[in-house]
Amino acid sequence: MNATQGTIINLFIYIALVTLGILLGGRHLWGERVACWLGRLQLVSLLALILALGIRLGADEQVVASLGEIGLSALMIAVFSMLGSLAAVTLLRRYVLHLDRYGRYGKSDAECASESGAEGKAGTGLTGWIVLTVAAGMGLGYFAFSGRSTAWCGTVIDVGLYILLFLVGVDMGRHGNVLQEIRAAGFKALLIPCAVVIGTFLFSAGAGLLLPLGIKDTVAASAGFGWYSLAPTLLAPYSLSVSAIAFLANVLREIFSIAAIPFVAKTVGYLECVALPGAAAMDTVLPVVVGATHERITIYAFASGLILSLLVPVLIPILITL
DSSP: OHHHHHHHHHHHHHHHHHHHHHHHHTTTOOOHHHHHHHHHHHHHHHHHHHHHHHHHHHTOHHHHHHHHHSHHHHHHHHHHHHHHHHHHHHHIIIIISOOOTTSOSSOOHHHHHHHHOEEEESOTHHHHHHHHHHHHHHHHHHHTSTTSOOHHHHHHHHHHHHHHHHHHHHHHHHHTOHHHHHHHHTTHHHHHHHHHHHHHHHHHHHHHHHSTTOHHHHHHHHTTTTOTTTHHHHHTTTOHHHHHHHHHHHHHHHHHHHHHHHHHHHHTOHHHHHHTTGGGGGTTTHHHHHHHSOTTHHHHHHHHHHHHHHHHHHHHHHHHTO
């Protein structure tokens, strides 16, 4: 329960930072020249956050040890979970919500591209930077920090995330249509996490047909929805091996999502970017989602990430008792 309470507290901090940014951004204090520098600061903060995350993971002996022992199972669960979430949200967007790939009603792709920029704020070139940064961070963590304290990485991640969330708010305020976007999101923001749960479970069950773990264990491991610190704790009393697989599978889901989001934003759709990271859409992966799509997607990401985070301590105990 403490982990869930911590999630809610963090959410309030994130909302406060975004709100402050919206209020300041709406005052039109930012000229184009200043906005350009804010964009550069946003990119630098994002890469610093991802580098620190990579270092922390690379220096984590549990992650490194898991790569060899349970890597294939974790890899399949992570990939299948992401594909399931992607497919479910795409079907939801097209056939239930009837939104275009930019997440809007009644506008052609060309019109939305003209408004938002054909590739959002960041094109697929961001993917290359993200992949290189994650790889460099994990390499540094493994070779330079293995066995040493990496507590400072948490501070860098927190500070970078706070800066990015504030800047996201500034961008939203500068566009001046925040209330309209919240109204437009409405109940749709609640349907996205439902689709993520369904897609994750269906596709991870498919992975269970191919792995010796079986369907029940692969679905339970996928029910962390990217929350790799909580899911293994909940699964440990049930099975240490499943707990270890869940840890690595959810770590991989977060890393792969960070790398894949810019490509998915350009080729598939904006709302689908919210689906990929699962619970992490409301915190560490949020700046990547917004950076590759549009500030209005922040609303969907917050709502989806929070609901999925609250579902983790509910669904995993239910699944392991079946």
